[in-house]
Amino acid sequence: xxxxxxxxxxxxxxxxxxxxxxxxxxxxxxxxxxxxxxxxxxxxxxxxxxxxxxxxxxxxxxxxxxxxxxxxxxxxxxxxxxxxxxxxxxxxxxxxxxxxxxxxxxxxxxxxxxxxxxxxxxxxxxxxxxxxxxxxxxxxxxxxxxxxxxxxxxxxxxxxxxxxxxxxxxxxxxxxxxxxxxxxxxxxxxxxxxxxxxxxxxxxxxxxxxxxxxxxxxxxxxxxxxxxxxxxxxxxxxxxxxxxxxxxxxxxxxxxxxxxxxxxxxxxxxxxxxxxxxxxxxxxxxxxxxxxxxxx
Numbered sequence: 001x002x003x004x005x006x007x008x009x010x011x012x013x014x015x016x017x018x019x020x021x022x023x024x025x026x027x028x029x030x031x032x033x034x035x036x037x038x039x040x041x042x043x044x045x046x047x048x049x050x051x052x053x054x055x056x057x058x059x060x061x062x063x064x065x066x067x068x069x070x071x072x073x074x075x076x077x078x079x080x081x082x083x084x085x086x087x088x089x090x091x092x093x094x095x096x097x098x099x100x101x102x103x104x105x106x107x108x109x110x111x112x113x114x115x116x117x118x119x120x121x122x123x124x125x126x127x128x129x130x131x132x133x134x135x136x137x138x139x140x141x142x143x144x145x146x147x148x149x150x151x152x153x154x155x156x157x158x159x160x161x162x163x164x165x166x167x168x169x170x171x172x173x174x175x176x177x178x179x180x181x182x183x184x185x186x187x188x189x190x191x192x193x194x195x196x197x198x199x200x201x202x203x204x205x206x207x208x209x210x211x212x213x214x215x216x217x218x219x220x221x222x223x224x225x226x227x228x229x230x231x232x233x234x235x236x237x238x239x240x241x242x243x244x245x246x247x248x249x250x251x252x253x254x255x256x257x258x259x260x261x262x263x264x265x266x267x268x269x270x271x272x273x274x275x276x277x278x279x280x281x282x283x284x285x286x287x288x289x290x291x292x293x294x295x296x
Contacts, residue, residue, distance in 0.1 A: 037062050037270035044265050062264070066271040069256060073249035077229055078278070080164035080248070085225040088168045092175025092220065093213055097205050099176070100183040101191060113180070119173030124233045127170075132237055135162045159239045160246040166238065167228045175220050182216040183209070218289030226279045249275045 032049045039047065043057030053059075095116070099109050135141075142158045149155055186209070194204045235251045242255045256271045257264035283290065 033269040033273060037066075037266050037273060039266050041264060041266060059266075062266040062270040063274070066256065066267055066274055070249050070252055070271055070274055072245070073247055073252040074275070074278070076160060076246055077248040077250070080160050080167065081225060081228045084164045084167040084171065084228050085221055088171035088175050088224055089217060089220045091168070091172050093179045093210070093217070094205070095172065095176040096179030096183050097201075097209055099180050100186075101204070101209070102201060116173045116176045119170075120177060124170075128233070128237050131166055131234070135166075135238065154245040156239075156244045156246040158246075159244065160248075163234055163238045163248070166234055167231065170234075171224050171228065175224065178220050178223075179213070179216055182213065186212065215289050215292040218286035218292075222283055222286055222290055225282050229279055 028050065035052050036044060036049060038058055038060065039053040040057050040059045040061075043053045043059075047054060047057070095112075099113055099116075139162075141161060142155065145153075145158060145161065148157070190208055191204055194208060199207070230250060232250045232254060235248050236254075239247055239251060241247065242252050253268075253271050253275050257267035
């Protein structure tokens with residue numbers, strides 16, 4: 001017995017060591033970014049990336065400057081990322097409900113499912129030119145937003161609306177597939193009972209399926225919000241300029257700390273951490289439902 005216990009203890013010690021090593025590996029970049037953001041430009045040069053700022057080189061000026069620069073972009077990002085996340089998640093839920101619970105021919109379901117799966121694997125780079133031509137030549141929505149311009153909203157926000165619609169369209173396929181996997185494993189007895197009572201598809205979705213979808217909504221909302229908030233490619237193509245009033249945070253961040261004097265790494269790290277805070281907040285808000293959704 002003592003020998004077995006001794007081996008077991010060594011095994012546990014080795015397991016904890018490996019886990020601690022993995023945690024340190026993933027936290028090292030965050031720690032390096034955090035301590036770098038709290039150094040002066042001289043401190044960044046004179047110290048190692050992961051070492052704390054030495055005496056006289058500690059400064060929060062980079063955080064203040066980064067927040068002042070990014071505040072407009074953070075608001076713009078929220079203006080398009082939040083609606084795009086909610087709308088794409090809801091449409092994906094409805095589409096997945098139709099693919100799993102609606103009574104229509106299997107070959108039609110298979111066709112639509114194949115289209116959704118194909119939409120997931122189309123890379124961003126493949127649609128940049130078609131998306132740009134679509135918004136510039138065929139879907140000029142600036143005239144439809146005239147009431148906003150009359151209220152004093154800058155016309156640059158047309159690009160933000162285009163970015164929101166593009167993010168919704170590109171996010172629907174993955175949302176649909178995630179919800180479909182969840183609905184396929186859903187208890188069918190309640191739905192069958194509701195059908196026997198004469199409930200319509202819409203009523204079943206609203207009264208049964210939607211309330212039971214909270215865990216998967218948490219998964220999809222966290223995933224979609226993170227993807228849309230951090231997306232630079234579509235923002236770079238549709239908005240282009242960091243000086244635009246509608247520029248999101250990631251677009252402004254791409255040019256933060258760049259000057260003729262060189263790179264201001266402390267300002268860049270502070271800006272990156274500030275930009276990441278909303279995604280962390282969303283995860284914290286839905287963490288319990290997120291874990292439940294992954295478990296199912």
